[in-house]
Amino acid sequence: MSILVIGLNHRSAPVEIREKLAFNANNIPTALSFFLQRHPKAEAVILSTCNRVEMYVSTLDDTVQVEDVLSFLAEFHRIELSSFSSYMYHNKNDHAAHHLFFVAASLDSMVLGESQILSQVKEAYTIACMQETTGKVLNLLFQQALNVAKVIHSQTAIGKGKVSISSVAVEFAEKIFQDFTGKIVLVVGAGEMCELLIKHLYEEGARTFIVANRTFERAQELADTYQGQAIKYDLLGEYLGKADIIISSTSAPHYVIHANQVREAIKHRRGNPIFLIDIAVPRDIEPDVGNIDNVYLYNIDDLQSVVNQNIDERTKEIEKCRSIIEEEVEHFMAKIEEMKIEPAITLLRNHFHTIGRDELNRLKPKLRNMNEGDWNQVVYTVERTINKILHHPAKVAKLEAKNGGGYRYVEIIKKLFGIFHHTEHHQR
Amino acid sequence: MLTISHIPFIIVIILYFVSSVWAVGSIKRPFSFNKRVVKWCMMMGFFIHSGFLVFLGLESNSIPITNVYESFISLLWCILFVYINLDYLYKLPSLDAFLLPVITALSIWTLTFDNGNLFITIPLQKFWLIAHIIPIFIGYATFTISFSLSVMYLTQQRQLKHKLFGPLFSKLPSLEGIDTLMWKTISFGFPLLTLGLIFGVFWVKTQNILGEMWYLDYKVILGLATWLIYAALLHMRLVASFHGTKIACLTIAGFCFVLFTFIGTFFMGSKHAFQTVDEQSHTEILNIPMTR
Numbered sequence: 001m002s003i004l005v006i007g008l009n010h011r012s013a014p015v016e017i018r019e020k021l022a023f024n025a026n027n028i029p030t031a032l033s034f035f036l037q038r039h040p041k042a043e044a045v046i047l048s049t050c051n052r053v054e055m056y057v058s059t060l061d062d063t064v065q066v067e068d069v070l071s072f073l074a075e076f077h078r079i080e081l082s083s084f085s086s087y088m089y090h091n092k093n094d095h096a097a098h099h100l101f102f103v104a105a106s107l108d109s110m111v112l113g114e115s116q117i118l119s120q121v122k123e124a125y126t127i128a129c130m131q132e133t134t135g136k137v138l139n140l141l142f143q144q145a146l147n148v149a150k151v152i153h154s155q156t157a158i159g160k161g162k163v164s165i166s167s168v169a170v171e172f173a174e175k176i177f178q179d180f181t182g183k184i185v186l187v188v189g190a191g192e193m194c195e196l197l198i199k200h201l202y203e204e205g206a207r208t209f210i211v212a213n214r215t216f217e218r219a220q221e222l223a224d225t226y227q228g229q230a231i232k233y234d235l236l237g238e239y240l241g242k243a244d245i246i247i248s249s250t251s252a253p254h255y256v257i258h259a260n261q262v263r264e265a266i267k268h269r270r271g272n273p274i275f276l277i278d279i280a281v282p283r284d285i286e287p288d289v290g291n292i293d294n295v296y297l298y299n300i301d302d303l304q305s306v307v308n309q310n311i312d313e314r315t316k317e318i319e320k321c322r323s324i325i326e327e328e329v330e331h332f333m334a335k336i337e338e339m340k341i342e343p344a345i346t347l348l349r350n351h352f353h354t355i356g357r358d359e360l361n362r363l364k365p366k367l368r369n370m371n372e373g374d375w376n377q378v379v380y381t382v383e384r385t386i387n388k389i390l391h392h393p394a395k396v397a398k399l400e401a402k403n404g405g406g407y408r409y410v411e412i413i414k415k416l417f418g419i420f421h422h423t424e425h426h427q428r
Numbered sequence: 429m430l431t432i433s434h435i436p437f438i439i440v441i442i443l444y445f446v447s448s449v450w451a452v453g454s455i456k457r458p459f460s461f462n463k464r465v466v467k468w469c470m471m472m473g474f475f476i477h478s479g480f481l482v483f484l485g486l487e488s489n490s491i492p493i494t495n496v497y498e499s500f501i502s503l504l505w506c507i508l509f510v511y512i513n514l515d516y517l518y519k520l521p522s523l524d525a526f527l528l529p530v531i532t533a534l535s536i537w538t539l540t541f542d543n544g545n546l547f548i549t550i551p552l553q554k555f556w557l558i559a560h561i562i563p564i565f566i567g568y569a570t571f572t573i574s575f576s577l578s579v580m581y582l583t584q585q586r587q588l589k590h591k592l593f594g595p596l597f598s599k600l601p602s603l604e605g606i607d608t609l610m611w612k613t614i615s616f617g618f619p620l621l622t623l624g625l626i627f628g629v630f631w632v633k634t635q636n637i638l639g640e641m642w643y644l645d646y647k648v649i650l651g652l653a654t655w656l657i658y659a660a661l662l663h664m665r666l667v668a669s670f671h672g673t674k675i676a677c678l679t680i681a682g683f684c685f686v687l688f689t690f691i692g693t694f695f696m697g698s699k700h701a702f703q704t705v706d707e708q709s710h711t712e713i714l715n716i717p718m719t720r
Contacts, residue, residue, distance in 0.1 A: 175588060175597070178604040271672030273603060294672045296588050306593055 001340050002062045003137060005096040006069045006088055007047070007054030010110050013087035020079055023048035025127070031076055032133045038072065039064050043135040045142065047103075047124040049117065051110050056100065058137040066090045094333050097141060101325045104149040106158070113158040113314045118149045140335060148328045155324070156317045161310030165193070165303045166200045168310075169277050173201070173245055176275050176296060180206035186243035187211045188236060188257070189250035190222045193279050197247050202226055210243065212236045214250070241265035246276045248284035259288035266292055279303070334402040341401040344410040344419075345394050351419050352386045434539065436480040437501065441535045443473030448528035455525055455599050466524055474508050481505055493561060496691075497542040503690065504535055506569035514573060518609060522599045526583075527576040541691075556631045564624030568686050570617030571658070575683035577610040578676040585673060607671050610679060614665075618658050625651055650689035657682040 008018060023031060028046050035044050035057075043058040055073070057064050070088065074081040091099045102108050104121045125142040128134045134142070153159050162168045177183055185206050187194055190213040198209060209228030212235070213219035219230040231239060240246070240261055250256055257276070266274060271294055278285040278299040290297035360382055367375070397409045413419065447469035453461030481502060484492035493499035511527055514520065584600045587593070600606075628651075632642045642648060661678050664670040 172588070174602060175584065175600070176603050178602045178608065270668055271670045271674055273672060290589075298591075302591055309593070 001060050001137065001336065002058065003093050003096045003141060003336075004057045004064065004066065004069065004090065005054055005092075005099050006057070006066055006073075006090045007052060008084070008087045008089065009052035009054075009108065012089055013084070017084050017087050018051070018053060021053045021073060021077055021084060022050075023053065025123075028124075028127050029131050032128060032131045034076060035072055036133055039068065043138040044133045045124055045128040045138055047121060049120045052103070052108075054103070056096070056138060056141070058135070058141075093336075094329055097144075097332050098325060098329045100141060100145045101148045101328055104145040105152040105321055105325065106149070107318060107321055107325075111163055112311065112318075113153075113160075113163070115153065115159055118146070118153075121149070122146055136339060137336065140339075141332065144328065144332050148325060151328075152321050152324055156320045158314055158317045158321055161313055163307055163310050163314070165279065165300070165307060166196045168303045168306045169197055169247075169279075169298065170200045170204055172296070172298060173275050174204070176273050177244065180204050180245075182208070183244040184208045184210065184242055185228075185245045185247065186239055187222070187228075188246065188248040188284065189213060189280065190218045191249045191251075194247055194249045195222060195225075197277065197279070198222070198226055201245070206245070210239055212239070237261055241268045244272070244274065246274065246285075247279070248277070249279045250284050251280070252284060253282060255286045256284040257286065257289065259286045259292065262289045262295060263292055266295060269294070277303075337401040337403075338398050341397055341410055344413055345397060347419050348394070348413055348417060349386075349390060351417060352390060353383070356382045356386050434542070436476055436483070437535075437539070440473045440477045440480065441532065441539075443469045443476070444528060444532045444535055447473065447524070448532045451522075451524040451528050455522065455596050466528070470508070470524070470528065471512075474505075474512065477501075477505055477508065491557060491561065493557075495542075497538060499561075500534075500538040500541055500691070503565050503568060504531060504538065506565045507531060507534075507572045510566060510569040511573055514613070520609065521601055522596075523573075523576060523580065526580045527573060530572065530576060556627065556635070559627035560624055560631055562624075563620040563627070567617040567621035567624060568690060570613045570620070571679075571683055571686050574610050574613040574617065574679050577606055577613065578679040578683075581606045581610065581676040582673070582680075585676075603672075607675070610675065611665055614658060614661060614679065614682075618662055621655055621658065625655055647689060650685065650692075654682065654685040654689050657685055 008021065010018070023046055028048065031046060032044055036042065039057075039059070041059055041061065042064050045056040047054045047056070055069055057069055070081060070085055074084075099108075100121075104118060106113050106115065106117045109117050121142070125134070125146070128138070162171050173180070180201060183206055185198070185201055185208065187198060187209060190211060198206075202209075207227070209223060209226045211219040211223040211228055211230045212233050213222070213230075214233050216230060216232065219233075222228070223230040236256070240257070241264070246257070248256060262274070262276075273294045273296060276285055276289060276295065276297045278297065281300060283299055285297060285299070287297070287299075289295055360379060363378075364375070367378075370378075393413070397413065400409050447466045450461045450463075450465040450469070454463050454466065481492050484498055484501070488494045488498075492502050507527075508531065511523075515523070580600060581603060583596070584603055584606065587597045587600075588603070628648075632648075657678065661675065661682065664678075665675065
């Protein structure tokens with residue numbers, strides 16, 4: 001019995017290679033059934049996200065090897081094997097389990113501790129389940145991986161703290177305003193970063209956006225996306241006092257918003273705070289603005305330092321996560337070993353019961369006078385004796401199997417009692 | 429001097445102390461300082477506190493405000509009572525870390541007032557007493573809470589301004605949220621204070637308790653000053669719709685006046701119906717028939 005993972009991720013391969021091998025939700029089922037046609041006895045799951053493509057395969061008899069999976073991928077995506085094989089990594093058994101737990105817990109993600117990967121792993125598993133390409137082993141593996149990820153997220157601080165500029169800015173805004181409905185957001189400049197922030201604020205409930213940009217058309221375009229209002233750039237000063245949140249990211253080489261402007265604006269706000277975010281380099285807002293009462297100014301460095309701090313906090317948690325994962329891999333492998341020995345134990349039981357039945361059949365004609373009730377007692381005693389004899393060896397074998405000695409015990413049991421699989425029997 | 433009769437109140441103080449330590453601790457280390465301990469200790473303390481007040485009331489056969497010590501205990505009870513209700517209504521995160529230490533400190537201070545010689549020297553007539561004392565006490569209690577909210581506001585404001593993003597930063601609610609609650613507590617307490625003061629004036633006028641020059645009593649003057657501060661606050665908020673730091677600072681000033689009016693006046697010579705009398709004559713005063 002083996003578990004194999006073959007794949008590539010954002011560290012091992014450039015995006016040109018990743019996109020060639022990527023699957024989408026529509027072609028994963030096709031790929032899975034295609035793979036199972038080739039290897040009917042295998043179990044398979046495909047995990048494909050924007051940062052990784054991985055294939056998990058398990059077989060009872062080790063028939064599927066790394067090369068088989070690689071050639072399947074090449075064939076399915078119709079690309080040369082040599083063009084991507086050097087970017088692929090592969091892990092087997094406990095290493096494969098370790099890898100999946102690591103991925104699911106988001107320790108292998110580009111943004112450490114993000115929670116999206118967990119739902120992606122879940123989805124990959126669900127698709128495979130629907131295609132009925134998972135079996136005992138991969139079911140156990142994926143269920144445990146999802147579980148481990150949840151444990152890690154609740155017991156460690158790996159997912160704590162915001163780790164993107166825009167989410168940190170929104171977090172700050174939430175510490176100033178109770179909610180964003182009815183708050184006016186003034187956007188100066190219409191860059192990519194601005195748009196990201198607007199999107200974030202929109203998701204949190206902000207609805208009134210005013211956009212000012214040097215090129216009015218671009219302002220109009222951005223305003224339309226969020227049902228906002230575009231204003232002429234020259235009118236900026238008039239709107240300063242109306243806005244609760246001001247985001248600035250122009251490419252101007254000088255300050256766009258000056259302290260005296262804000263000082264004038266705050267007068268009309270009667271102590272209502274203004275939250276200013278300056279994500280431009282060079283800065284758009286005069287630093288003195290931050291000293292005005294009820295005005296809160298953050299520039300890109302302030303936000304970045306919080307992001308860095310949060311990333312550091314998360315990084316500190318990796319060791320804790322690693323030890324949880326190692327423990328869980330051990331548990332998982334113990335279950336797998338136990339699973340391995342189960343068929344041997346079933347064989348052993350069948351073997352003994354066959355002997356018992358044969359003997360009973362031999363005895364029955366000799367005890368013709370016995371009534372039905374007594375005969376049932378005899379049958380019951382024989383079965384009970386066999387079960388009692390086998391109880392202890394089965395228990396010990398399972399226990400030993402958990403410690404990794406499963407295979408040896410299977411062999412010994414087979415040898416001691418002369419049990420062979422049907423195929424072996426035929427050969428003999 | 430501490431006697432056996434103080435034991436219940438000392439237990440209450442210990443419980444309030446433990447809950448404030450846990451409330452403050454849970455901000456920094458939420459795993460070691462369980463929030464449940466805060467709630468349990470506070471509620472337990474509050475129940476013993478209530479029981480103790482009932483005991484004091486039964487002992488003197490009146491509302492437990494017959495001396496400074498008792499009235500302080502009653503005020504503390506009111507603060508807790510108002511806080512528990514507010515917390516139930518608004519779910520105020522982390523306010524306990526700001527309020528419970530204040531309550532604990534005031535409780536410890538209370539103990540020093542039990543010198544046993546400042547007694548109320550007027551016949552305690554139920555109607556006037558309830559009409560004057562209870563609204564004022566509940567008003568003071570809400571002002572204590574708005575004071576804690578103001579401290580919380582200024583703390584959060586400082587953290588935002590100076591970019592201090594520690595564990596406290598993430599635990600405290602938004603400035604706007606604190607501001608709204610500050611406003612709600614003040615607008616709840618102010619009518620009560622007004623009512624209490626009006627009844628007080630009626631009381632002194634009709635019963636001639638503080639003499640002809642009652643308006644020169646320190647407590648009366650300071651009471652009026654307190655009322656004016658909160659009236660100014662309300663005016664600023666209602667008419668000029670003022671928010672933020674200035675309101676928070678004024679609220680703190682208002683609370684200082686509350687404390688000063690409530691307790692400071694005793695150091696200034698004004699007794700405001702409390703007089704240094706011996707135990708026996710005090711009992712005699714209390715036994716004057718309630719109805720007139």
